[in-house]
Amino acid sequence: MQDEPLDPLIGATIDDRYLVLAKVARGGMSTVYLAKDIRLNRNIALKILHPHLATDNAFIERLQREAWSAASLSHPHVVQIHDHGVGAAHAYLVLEYIDGHTLREVINSSAPLTPRQALDLLDPIVEGLAAAHAAGLVHRDVKPENVLISRSGWVKIGDFGLSRAVTTTTNTATLLGTVGYIAPELVNGDGGDARSDIYSAGxxxxxxxxxxxxxxxKIPIAVAMQHVRDDAPPPSAAVPGLPAEMDELVRYMTEKDPDHRPANGASLLEDLRHIRRTLTPEELDAGGTRRHGNPAALSAATPGSADTEALSAAVDGFATPLGNPTEAIDNGGAGDQANGTTVIDAPLYPTSVIPAANRLYVDDAADTATNTPHFGAAGTESGAGVDHESAEIAPAGLSKREARAAAKDRAKAAARPITTLGSAHPRRRAAIWILVVAVLGLxxxxxxxFLALGPGALATVPNVHNKTVGQAQVLIQDQGFELAATSEVFNEKTAAGLVVDTDPTAGTEQRKFRGVTILVSRGPVLYPVAALAGKTLADAKAALAGGHLAVGAVAEAFDEKAKAGTVVSQNPQPGTExxxxxxxxLVVSKGPKPIPVPSLVGRTSADAQSALKGVGLVAAVAPDQVNSATxxxxxVVSQSPGDGTLTAGGKVTLTISKGPKMVMVPDVVGKQVDAARAQLEALGFKVKVENVFGGFFGTVRFQDPQGVEAPEGxxxxxxVI
Known part of the structure; x- marks a missing residue:
């Protein structure tokens, strides 16, 4: 706890009675201080209203209501209020000082808890609420920050600043409480009752x-609307393994309709203890992955026991007096503290409240030993405070003074022992001492x-590495050690069946009665080879590394089915160890093998199709044939594709010739040779000129063929003459 040196109240005395020692917390409404009650010389928690609110009548009335409400409760699990005051400078509450920590710190350091731990903590909280409900009070702000745990383990619920008397408050009360735990009816503005506290406890x-x-x-209104709209999920959804009874209990306590919840704290307390009795030890200890400490540190005495045993949880390093956790500094206690408390193990025998005896003093008026009533002179039964000496009946013939003297003598005689408790006979006492010394000597x-020569003597564990189990046992027993069970371990260097080492190791000195465990080799650890076919090379390498194996030689090969870059085969085969x-x-696929496309133009259709089939390609003949002069x-007139490569099964389209085109040869006799040539060549014919007599005139006199069809070209x- 670190004080703020600028706080003017540190060191001040409030109302000439409360000496302020240190600041504990500051919130929106008040500041909580650790103070000392000078009159009673005890530490107390002093909650002082902020100055700007001390003059607000509404806040002053609320502070007074808080004092009246909390002061009406006197219960071991409720923080007690001692005093309150309103002056010109300050309005304050004086509360019981709790040297310990809050339940929020337990949750931050230790949750999730087991059902046993959760019920142990919830039981005293509900017992305190039950007392409040029986007194007609509602807390209306039940949350971990308002549950205080003392260093000795007592659990108390505090800050009844939001409570109200059920019989004096209407259902139009202002919405109060912390949004994370607020009951749906309070969000809806319907007012709350004891069942609202049950919801918050759930x-x-x-x-x-x-x-x-x-x-x-992200915003408080969103959380508040979830309380109204959504059902609380079962805790086993977040922590698998919790018993179904805990899911049912949370559901029962957090029903949206208050009529479906337990009626009050007393009703819930009965249900809690019934569930605790019916759960098995395994179910009580389910879940609860603790972040710190020993889970047993939160175990409590059986809830509801007559003497109300305190929780056996001791927490070191905190002194948290009652404040107003609703107004806590920073994040209201919802987050971890800078120096978080660690719950340590409970003492072996936790302190319990011992029931009071029937009689506290020997001279009590009531004679509880015999339960014999005393009667006065009138013969009526008298109560406490009767003077037994004056009540004695004086013997006949004696005055009152003589009777009192006789009674005094009888009292002295009763106080005088009738048996002398002297020392025992000297010889008998000497014999007893001799016997004691002899026994101690033995x-x-x-x-x-035992420690020098027997099983407790020290001996050195022998080296039995690479021995058989039988040989190792003989060597170990020769040294006087007891043999523990053998244990098999994997070892890369020692053959299976031979001894790897001992526990403790060879050369260690220890007592002979302590066992020596022989560690026998199972040989090296063998790892199965994974199936890698179809994986990419990168995935195959990762699989081998994850299986504690390595990648050897990587070869590539064409494969008609495997995608390029994937594993085709492996050596060793899958499943071997x-x-x-x-x-x-590994052999990695390069994809299908490429096949060069052959040139097939000019070859007959049958010859071309046979050639394609021979190289693994497929011939596709075009349905329409074309004329070709050549x-x-x-x-085959043409093919597609004409060159390049294809993979096996690739298709080559062939176009087949139907021969040259037939064209009518025109009659050009009588025409000049140049005109005749041009006309014939335009029709696709070739022209051969033969000059007769030198072709002096250049006139065509004969042609062959003439007037008939001839193949184009x-x-x-x-x-020509």
Whole structure:
């Protein structure tokens, strides 16, 4: 706890009675200080209203209501209020000082808790609420920050600043409470009653079991609407393995309709203790992955016991007096503290409240030993405070003074012992001492033999590495050690069946009665080879590394089915087992093998199709044939593709020739040779000119063929004179 040196109240005395020692917390309404009650010389928690609110009548009335409400409760699990005051400078409450920590710190450091731990913490909280409900009070702000745990383990619920008397408050009360735990009816403005506290306790139970609140959001109104709209999830959804009874209990306590919840704290307390009795030890200890400490540190006495045993949880390093956790500094206690408290193990025998005896003093008026009533002179039964001496009946013939003297003598005689408790006979006492010394001597001798020569003597564990189990057992027993069970371990260097080492190791000195465990080799650890076919090379390498194996040689090969870059085969085969680091060779696919497309133009259709089939390609003949002056009918005129490569099964389209086109040869006799040539060549014919008599006139006199059809591209002979 670090004080703020500028706070003017530190060191001041409030109302000439309360000396302010240190600041504990500051919130929106008040500041909480650790103070000392000078009159009673005890530490107290002093909650002082902020100055700007001290003059607000509404806040002053609320402070007074808080004092009246809390002061009406006197219960071991409720923080007690001692005093309150309103002056010109300050308005304050004086509260019981709790040297310990809050339940919020337990949740932050230890949640999720087991059902046993959660019920142990919830039981005293509900017992305190039950007392408040029986007194007609509602807390209306039940949350972990308002639950205080003392260093001795007592759990108390505090800050009844939001409570109100059920009989004096209407249902139009202002909405108060912390949004993470607020009941739906308070959000809806319907007012609250004891069942609102039950709802908040149910949310707190969920947080104890899971370590988090069931409803969360970025803004408070979003969380509040979840309380109205959504059902609390079962805690087993967040912490698998919790018993179904805990899910049912959380659901029962957090029902949206208050009529479906327990009626009050007393009703809930009965249900809690019934569930505690019916759960098995395994179910009580389910879940609860603790972040710190020992889970047993939160175990409490059986809830509801007559003497109300305190929780056996001791927390070091905190002194947290009662403040107003609703107004806590920074994040209201919802987050971790800078120096978080660690719950340590409970003492072996936790302190319990012992029931009072029937009689506290020997001279009590009531005679509880015999339960014999005393009667006065009138014969009526008298109560406490009767003077037994004056009540004695004086013997006949004695005056009152003589009777009192006789009574005094009888009292002295009763106080005088009738048996002298002298010392025992000297010889008998000497014999007893001799016997005691003899027994002690025997015990010392036995202990000396045990530690020097017997099973308690020190011996060195022998080296039995690479021995058989039988040989190792003989060597170990020869040294006087007891043999423990053998244990098998994997070892890369020692053959299976031979001894790797001992526990403790060879050369260690220890007592002979302590066992020596022989560690027998199972041989090296063998790892199975994974199936890698179809994986990419990168995935195959990762799989081998994850299986403690290595990649060997990587080869590439064409494969008609495997995608390029994927594993086609491996060596060794899948399922075989090898030592760590064994290399596995891989063959990776280069994809289908490329096939060059042959040139087929001019070849007959049958010859071309046979050639394609021979190289693994497929011939596709075009349905329409074309004329060709150069390619005879039935032969390939063209192909697609004409060159390049294809993969197996690739298709090559063939176009077949139907021979040259037939064209009518015109009659050019009588025409000049140049005109005749041009006309024939335009029709696709070739022209051959033969000059007769030197072809002086240049006139065509004969042609062959003439007036008939001839193949396109064929030759027409002209004779010119």
């Amino acid at each position: 949310i707190m139970l969920y947080e104890l079991l899971t370590g988090e609140q069931p409803f969360r959001g 015990l010392l001798a036995a202990a000396g033999w 090898f030592r760590s680091g064994t290399k596995v060779d 390619v005879p009918a039935g032969s 064929s030759t027409v002979t002209l004779r």
